Amino acid sequence: MLEMLVVLLCGSIIASAALAVRLDSVLAAAVSGGLATLFAAVCYVLLGAPDVAMTEASIGSGLSTLILLYAIRRTTEAKE
């Protein structure tokens, strides 16, 4: 069962990362990129590394999404 879950999570990581590359809207790409790191954090827990998972969850999903949103706002302002 554990292997099955890890395989599902890895598939979801690949799916959301591919989605982040393929989407037209930059904002949706940022959101699904954040989701990829969220799945990676669950994967780390299942593989027995809670400390890595905590760091990944805080930086990957919290901080990097915020920084990406900030960057999107700055670049769209510059374009207009």
Next chain:
Amino acid sequence: MSEVAGSILVLIGAFFHFSAGLGMLRMPDAFTRMQAGTKASTLGNALILIGIAFYHPGWSLKLLILIYFVFMTNPVSSHALARAARAIRIPMAGPPPQALASAPAAARDGA
């Protein structure tokens, strides 16, 4: 005995998660999807954590904090999201069936 009770609670919670996912897939527009997702997943999460507390009574304080946390944050995030959806005029499925067709194309996929 308490193990069986705990595992049945976990099963009911997982069933609510399942129906949250199904509602997210089947509902017709963004607002109704949000409703299905928020309600069912909040109760499902609470039931699963209570079921785990049956197995490990020593963990119940931290599990209680987790339940409390999800109860506090989940409505707030869905409220923020619904407000944003209304502000950028996400089309709403409703009694007039032409509502979806006449929605502005710019509302699709955000900016």
Next chain:
Amino acid sequence: MAPNTRARRSASFVGLWLLLTLIWFAASSSLAIESIITGAAIAAVLAHLFVRRFPAWTDVRLSPERLIPFFRYTGVFLVEMVRANLNMLRYVYAPRIDINPGIVEVRTRLKTPVGRLALASSIALTPGSLVVGLEGDTLTVHWLDVKTTDAEEATRLIVGPFETELEKAFG
């Protein structure tokens, strides 16, 4: 006026400090002396900042006659939430989704910001309704199954179960 506000502010500071320290204990689950001192210090700083920056918190007062309606509100809330989920299951598993969604506006009698926040959060978890906007005393609610467009009737149906208890608990 000024000494009164100061007294109320320090009372709510103490209440918030105790609450945060309690949460710290539950989260760290250790009784080492260093852990207790660190937690109390962090909780004091956070409570001070919060009481200073958000005056809405000082409207919340702890007293037995407010605590009992709060517990009764919790009971009503849990019952309504289970009902909401059973309702939602009926919609989700029906072979053809049969809903009639729409947006209605309801009014609340609650005065304090904390009471309104609690009301909005409980509406999000009760049968078929989701708060879309909150301005002044008007709540904009997305309703899965619109039974009536009349504001009074909608208010009675959506807000009704919670308002009396919340009014006693938060004013």
Next chain:
Amino acid sequence: MADTILLLAGVLIFLAIVFAVTRLILGRTIVDRVAAVDLLTVISISMIALYAHIADRFIYLDVALVYGVLSFLAVVATARYLERGL
């Protein structure tokens, strides 16, 4: 007995994740995608808690706590950005 029921619960959670990821891919609007991410977060919290029970390790609950706090921040930040640009 209890283990079989837990396995069944795991399968249901598995299917819920599959549904939510499908909604994420199908999308249509950005709000649908963010709502799917929100649902996935809550499902992941209970999955981590369930795994903490299976592995019998208390420390894994801390990960679930951190997870809940920070992904909530990300969803609210995205909603605010959609509304008026952060």
